[in-house]
Amino acid sequence: MPDPGSQPQPGVILRQIRTERNLSLEQVAVMTGVSRPMLSQIERGSSTPTVTTLWKLASGLKVPLSRLTRPASVTLLRSLQQDPIEEEDGKMKAWLLFPFDPDNGTEIWRVTLDAGCVHSSQAHAPGTREYILMESGDLTMTVGSCREQLTSRQALQFGADTAHQYATADGCSFYNVITYQ
CATH class of the missing domain: 2.60.120.10 (Jelly Rolls)
Structure with missing residues (x-):
């Protein structure tokens, strides 16, 4: 099992999802209701998103909340x-x-x-x-x-x-x- 401390942060995962779907920050902002500057800060790791922000991102991107907090390949966390x-x-x-x-x-x-x-x-x-x-x-x-x-x-x-x-x-x-x- 990977060390939980080595798991990607929400900004890294958000960037991966954006890249996979070929979406701009502006498009994600429209889809999620999270401002473009905040999205940029999250992706750079200079801002830690709240649960409310994570829910907005998950709902707008139509992904489970946990997709933004841990990679889907993890099967057990303590x-x-x-x-x-x-x-x-x-x-x-x-x-x-x-x-x-x-x-x-x-x-x-x-x-x-x-x-x-x-x-x-x-x-x-x-x-x-x-x-x-x-x-x-x-x-x-x-x-x-x-x-x-x-x-x-x-x-x-x-x-x-x-x-x-x-x-x-x-x-x-x-x-x-x-x-x-």
Whole structure:
């Protein structure tokens, strides 16, 4: 297994995808809603994209989120050997456990939210589904106009092609399984 520290960064992978598809930075900016200067900074490695930016890139380019964080050939990652992706001023941390598997269209993440964290996510590509498997704590999931309260050892599935929000009062950890059409 390759050393996780030697894996390409999102900017390197973004440039590979752009080159494979013969896309300019301007074309990618239009497709993803991420500005051309930000795309350039990400590709140069002078800016680290947030989870929200990575989702915009993944949705616009129609690739799984994990494609931008780890190469598809990796089959196993140990969360203790990688730095998490952080969002919401570090109150949200996400570790990619299993990258996108083209055979079943799935990727698996472990996520922790600190007390008071609220993270809003834009709608993902049509047909995308998420499965939340609570490990500990409390989580309020809002999907469109539906709101569900989750606690440890509960699970929820939903169509992630609708805007959704993760919120916690006291903090929580959960696994997030994402499937793509």
